[in-house]
Amino acid sequence: MTTFHDLGLSKTIVDTLTALGFEKATPIQAKAIPLVLEGSDLIGLAQTGTGKTAAFGLPMIEKLLADARRPDPRNIRALVLAPTRELVNQIAENLRDFVKKTPLRVVTVVGGASINKQSEMLSRGTDILVATPGRLLDLVARKSVTLTQARYLVLDEADQMLDLGFIHDLRKISKMVPKNRQTLLFSATMPKLIGELAGEYLVNPKKVEVTPPGKAADKVEQYVHHVPGKDQKAQILRKTLTDNPDGLSLVFSRTKHGAEKLMKHLDHIGFKAASIHGNKSQGQRERALKAFRDGEIRVLVATDVAARGIDIPGVTHVYNYDLPEVPDAYVHRIGRTARNGRDGIAIAFCTPDEAHLLRDIEKLMGIQIT
Numbered sequence: 212m213t214t215f216h217d218l219g220l221s222k223t224i225v226d227t228l229t230a231l232g233f234e235k236a237t238p239i240q241a242k243a244i245p246l247v248l249e250g251s252d253l254i255g256l257a258q259t260g261t262g263k264t265a266a267f268g269l270p271m272i273e274k275l276l277a278d279a280r281r282p283d284p285r286n287i288r289a290l291v292l293a294p295t296r297e298l299v300n301q302i303a304e305n306l307r308d309f310v311k312k313t314p315l316r317v318v319t320v321v322g323g324a325s326i327n328k329q330s331e332m333l334s335r336g337t338d339i340l341v342a343t344p345g346r347l348l349d350l351v352a353r354k355s356v357t358l359t360q361a362r363y364l365v366l367d368e369a370d371q372m373l374d375l376g377f378i379h380d381l382r383k384i385s386k387m388v389p390k391n392r393q394t395l396l397f398s399a400t401m402p403k404l405i406g407e408l409a410g411e412y413l414v415n416p417k418k419v420e421v422t423p424p425g426k427a428a429d430k431v432e433q434y435v436h437h438v439p440g441k442d443q444k445a446q447i448l449r450k451t452l453t454d455n456p457d458g459l460s461l462v463f464s465r466t467k468h469g470a471e472k473l474m475k476h477l478d479h480i481g482f483k484a485a486s487i488h489g490n491k492s493q494g495q496r497e498r499a500l501k502a503f504r505d506g507e508i509r510v511l512v513a514t515d516v517a518a519r520g521i522d523i524p525g526v527t528h529v530y531n532y533d534l535p536e537v538p539d540a541y542v543h544r545i546g547r548t549a550r551n552g553r554d555g556i557a558i559a560f561c562t563p564d565e566a567h568l569l570r571d572i573e574k575l576m577g578i579q580i581t
């Protein structure tokens with residue numbers, strides 16, 4: 212067993228971790244932390260729910276503490292980018308737990324919230340900024356923040372950050388961060404073509420892999436229901452939800468509209484359900500996630516906006532009500548359960564139209580789903 216002390220973290224941080232119940236390092240933490248401390252650029256690949264946030268967060272915090280400089284007003288010392296607002300908030304919460312006994316300040320910047328407040332938060336200078344790319348660029352354009360003092364750039368869910376939806380923003384941002392920086396990329400999946408793009412952002416990177424990329428968390432039990440048509444999906448979902456009254460279930464739908472419709476249907480037939488997708492206001496999204504986290508609602512219907520990174524330890528079931536178009540999304544979706552050594556069940560519904568999607572998923576994962 213590797214302790215955080217063994218990995219070279221200082222007493223302040225180790226004490227904080229002990230108080231948080233982090234006694235030993237997870238495999239990705241044990242591999243990544245020493246390399247980040249020694250200053251390497253890094254690609255870290257490990258399954259969902261295995262502690263990647265601390266794997267980049269802890270050594271970065273340690274290095275920021277070792278170099279006691281305070282950030283200038285409207286400047287930042289480290290930048291963490293993530294694809295969704297919810298994930299940004301979660302990463303920032305984790306980092307704030309870690310820096311509790313230190314003078315470091317963690318600030319978040321996400322769309323859908325007041326830009327003026329964010330600008331004000333940035334005016335004092337920030338040690339670690341956690342952001343979604345779009346809002347960050349808006350704040351840079353307003354001169355609320357400059358990135359020229361950043362010494363660390365982290366891409367969480369790196370393959371998604373390098374993919375079409377984000378690559379343009381990412382190119383702009385990476386040019387604003389000095390070349391002389393340490394860059395860290397983390398994800399549970401890294402398709403080959405996207406991995407090749409990563410090279411542009413890294414210098415002599417080390418690569419640490421805990422399991423082959425694309426593999427699901429070991430403890431997810433996976434099943435598939437073959438259904439003749441879409442209509443049968445709701446019936447089977449209703450039955451399985453009824454059979455597991457104590458479960459906490461996350462149901463993925465392909466479209467925002469479909470998610471909303473399904474949520475209303477479930478609500479109508481007596482389940483405590485909420486939904487989270489891009490047509491909801493940020494306030495609604497956060498309230499839904501919190502109610503689900505607290506167990507007040509037992510079923511959350513979501514689009515892929517909730518597929519990556521979200522850590523709700525109590526999730527027992529993940530339903531792929533619709534199979535995702537991109538097989539990697541399946542790995543991330545089912546990774547919302549069985550976090551950090553727990554158990555979890557993933558159930559997919561597959562109509563004849565979706566059979567090719569199921570084949571792609573099985574091929575990626577190298578398994579056959581029962």
Ligand code: ADP
Nearest residue numbers: 233234235236237259260261262263264522551
């Ligand atoms: P990933 O990013 O790999 O999906 P997270 O960083 O979200 O995983 O961590 C998953 C869960 O495991 C979180 O609830 C986190 O608090 C917990 N965790 C991470 N590292 C440790 C550790 N060393 N000891 C105990 N719990 C940990």
Ligand code: MG
Nearest residue numbers: 263264367520
């Ligand atoms: Mg993560």
